[in-house]
Amino acid sequence: MQDGEVIASVDLGSNSFHMLVARVEAGQLQVIDRMKEMVRLAGGLDEDGYLSDEAIDRGVDCLRRFGQRLSGMRRGRVRIVGTNTLRAAKNGATFIRRAQEAIGHPIEIIGGREEARLVYLGVAHSDVPVDGRRLVIDIGGGSTELIIGEGFDPVRMESVPLGCVRLTNDHFSDGKYDKARLLKAEQRAELELVSYQRAYRKMGWARAVGSSGTARSLATVAEANGWGDGSLTLDGLAAIRKAVLKAGKLDKLSLDGLSDDRKAVFVGGLVAMRAIFEALGIERMAISDGALREGLIYDWVERENFDDVRDLTVQRLQRMFNADVQHAGRVAETAARLWAQVEAHWGAAEDETAESLPVYAWLDVAARLHEVGLAISHSGYHHHGAYVLQNADMPGLTRLAQASVASLVHAHRRKFKPARFETLDAEMRPLVQRLAVILRLAVLFHRDRGEGAVPEQMQLAVDDQRLALSFADDWLEKHPLTVADLEREQGYIANCGFELAFT
Numbered sequence: 001m002q003d004g005e006v007i008a009s010v011d012l013g014s015n016s017f018h019m020l021v022a023r024v025e026a027g028q029l030q031v032i033d034r035m036k037e038m039v040r041l042a043g044g045l046d047e048d049g050y051l052s053d054e055a056i057d058r059g060v061d062c063l064r065r066f067g068q069r070l071s072g073m074r075r076g077r078v079r080i081v082g083t084n085t086l087r088a089a090k091n092g093a094t095f096i097r098r099a100q101e102a103i104g105h106p107i108e109i110i111g112g113r114e115e116a117r118l119v120y121l122g123v124a125h126s127d128v129p130v131d132g133r134r135l136v137i138d139i140g141g142g143s144t145e146l147i148i149g150e151g152f153d154p155v156r157m158e159s160v161p162l163g164c165v166r167l168t169n170d171h172f173s174d175g176k177y178d179k180a181r182l183l184k185a186e187q188r189a190e191l192e193l194v195s196y197q198r199a200y201r202k203m204g205w206a207r208a209v210g211s212s213g214t215a216r217s218l219a220t221v222a223e224a225n226g227w228g229d230g231s232l233t234l235d236g237l238a239a240i241r242k243a244v245l246k247a248g249k250l251d252k253l254s255l256d257g258l259s260d261d262r263k264a265v266f267v268g269g270l271v272a273m274r275a276i277f278e279a280l281g282i283e284r285m286a287i288s289d290g291a292l293r294e295g296l297i298y299d300w301v302e303r304e305n306f307d308d309v310r311d312l313t314v315q316r317l318q319r320m321f322n323a324d325v326q327h328a329g330r331v332a333e334t335a336a337r338l339w340a341q342v343e344a345h346w347g348a349a350e351d352e353t354a355e356s357l358p359v360y361a362w363l364d365v366a367a368r369l370h371e372v373g374l375a376i377s378h379s380g381y382h383h384h385g386a387y388v389l390q391n392a393d394m395p396g397l398t399r400l401a402q403a404s405v406a407s408l409v410h411a412h413r414r415k416f417k418p419a420r421f422e423t424l425d426a427e428m429r430p431l432v433q434r435l436a437v438i439l440r441l442a443v444l445f446h447r448d449r450g451e452g453a454v455p456e457q458m459q460l461a462v463d464d465q466r467l468a469l470s471f472a473d474d475w476l477e478k479h480p481l482t483v484a485d486l487e488r489e490q491g492y493i494a495n496c497g498f499e500l501a502f503t
Contacts, residue, residue: 314365
């Protein structure tokens, strides 16, 4: 990325939306503008997992205002990500379609561990240097990220379903606070953390840091009331808890340093933070200005490291499932060769906001992981592989990328049915189906699993849903098994409207 370029990130959090605009100078960021709005998206998520129309309207209205600020920025220089609530919402696609129209740029949904990785990156670049490990705690509206890292690299990451909005909705929705309710909420929070406390305590850290609104709000209140010095301690949190019980109700909760926009979810955040202090044995927590939005920008500036993260994810899964790395690499090379011949015609999704999607990376990851299901069973291993990749933690990939990779693996052999792509939004299915056809052909040409090269003069041309493969001289005559496979493939891909000819 060149010096002087202006880039922006937008974090669609469960509680608030944040926008950061920055200029890159000598590899560092110069912040130009920031915007924040309390949208409380998670507050509009009903018990059946659907966002209310009111919550969607609040989010879209906010992004329309953000969009005005970003209107002069060219596409490909704005990165927007959704987190816990949009991961969970069954009608999240409805929100995303309206939101993309409002802000004018594509929106990605990222997984919990990818969120944790980006949060850590933002904090590590904003915090003081640490001699040893750093613990980062990021309490959002719907989830909490727990990260231990060294330098700029996270070494352990977890995303826990514990957030200030979630706890508020479940335990304090009527705005009343008493000992019994607080105790019940605290016990619930402690149960969410019990699976992680031993491993985190065993690893240890030299410095604990809190990021985002909950940590900052608690520290501000503690300092303003003489219970802290700008950092957080268990004693300071206990003093805040005592003041909350004394108030008893939301409308009577008046603490120096507590802003009106944070007030409604303040107690939920307090419960989560106290539980984390107790579970992990934290003595003191510093507060960082860095968070997910900064992490998005730094990740962008260090884009080659982003590719490294994705490669490390692939390598980890290959080792875990004992994949044949050499064979997978050959399939990936052939898929890349075929895709390069048709990308100009097939590389765009029907949705115009998808024009900058890194679809080649999806194809490459799917090719390298297409056989992970073999570790479970040879029978129907593409089904097993798709399930693994749909549900695995895959840092370096967005939720859209992960869902697309899973669909590609599911569709890479045997029957080629539209049902294999039902997990994707309708506008993305045609593009992913095209990628799947390429992957199927690449796998087909390496059926013998040997190192024999795919014919150098093989050419693939496409016209809409029609494919034409051509080979030099008498290559097909010398490879009758490949001819039989191609003839069978003609019938398979016809189920999704594709036509294949070869000469």
